[in-house]
Amino acid sequence: MKKVLILLLLLGAKMSYAQDTDGIYVNSDFFPSYDVGSVIKLEAGLNYPVINTSTEKFTVGGKVQSASYNYVDDDVPFDTEEIEDFKSFSIKLKYQRSLSDSWALNLMGETQVSSNFGENEIKGDDLFFNALVTLEKYNEENNTIWTFGAAYDIKYGLNYPIPVLSYTKRLDEAWAYKIGVPDMRVKWTMAENHEFEGFATLTGFTGNINDGIDVYKIEYSGTLRQTSVLLGLGYNYTFLKHFKATVNGGYSVYNSLQIKDYDNEEVYDFDMPNSFYFNVGLKYEFKNKTKVKSVY
Numbered sequence: 001m002k003k004v005l006i007l008l009l010l011l012g013a014k015m016s017y018a019q020d021t022d023g024i025y026v027n028s029d030f031f032p033s034y035d036v037g038s039v040i041k042l043e044a045g046l047n048y049p050v051i052n053t054s055t056e057k058f059t060v061g062g063k064v065q066s067a068s069y070n071y072v073d074d075d076v077p078f079d080t081e082e083i084e085d086f087k088s089f090s091i092k093l094k095y096q097r098s099l100s101d102s103w104a105l106n107l108m109g110e111t112q113v114s115s116n117f118g119e120n121e122i123k124g125d126d127l128f129f130n131a132l133v134t135l136e137k138y139n140e141e142n143n144t145i146w147t148f149g150a151a152y153d154i155k156y157g158l159n160y161p162i163p164v165l166s167y168t169k170r171l172d173e174a175w176a177y178k179i180g181v182p183d184m185r186v187k188w189t190m191a192e193n194h195e196f197e198g199f200a201t202l203t204g205f206t207g208n209i210n211d212g213i214d215v216y217k218i219e220y221s222g223t224l225r226q227t228s229v230l231l232g233l234g235y236n237y238t239f240l241k242h243f244k245a246t247v248n249g250g251y252s253v254y255n256s257l258q259i260k261d262y263d264n265e266e267v268y269d270f271d272m273p274n275s276f277y278f279n280v281g282l283k284y285e286f287k288n289k290t291k292v293k294s295v296y
Helices: 002-012
Strands: 023-031 037-052 056-071 085-098 103-115 125-140 144-152 162-170 177-183 185-191 194-215 219-240 243-261 266-269 276-287
Touching: 085 194, 085 276, 194 243
Parallel strands: 103 194
Antiparallel strands: 023 037, 023 276, 037 056, 056 085, 085 103, 103 125, 125 144, 144 162, 162 177, 177 185, 185 194, 194 219, 219 243, 243 266, 243 276
16 A cells, blocks of 8 residues: 555656756755654765767766664664664766757666665675666657656665656746656746745655664564655755755655565554655756756
8 A cells, every 4th residue: 555655646756867967966854753753864976977978978976875863752662773873875877868859868877885884894785776767758849858767766765666757848938847757846937046946756765774673572684764755845046157055845745664674574664754844955066068958
């Protein structure tokens, strides 16, 4: 039932890999949940285009992240100290190519280590792989883009691929929207450097528990997985041409925080309630020379 709910909510999720701009960024997320605990995520990354021509772009990047879970639920039947702090780092490759005036190809592959490092070493189960492939069809007359493909990324707390099917349209200089799977949003450009955006966002976390954990006095090996679907509003401010500051706030309509074994069977569900969500970020964007069309 939970998988069905997540797939339905993915209609409003935000995963715009093909529209991502390369650059240097820092980002922070805060989820206050007074019944179970709060979640704080801090992330920094770099995506640098080593090839950046009119027809193709090849980007090498990486990121580091710290995820802190502050549990306050006294009814949890085990010591949560081992799963309070997780670290992750990754190396990512992206390739974007303009196939014609109407078609474009996007590929992404990422190797990621995400763990609580309970034994102060990297194990095989700490290693994860993420991937994406999409095709984009641009219609100049209607100022629209159709996107088709699939993606798999552990940062959403899911262990299965997600279909990518979206329709994006530019209405005029001020308004644009995107609907489909897994992207839905609307943007209003108030002025050259000021944007407001309504969104529905899928976010989460996956980290390996690399030294096992005792639950109900039984030792389990597996992962901590968090999945949240958020509705909210955001503001983007561009300054000094290449810098962009973002502030987002909203409320989760779905929350899941679970320990799962390596067969993806539930070991323990924290029954995390819905809560408010806050995000702030800063990014320096590199110039994109490819002729891949963008209408959003």
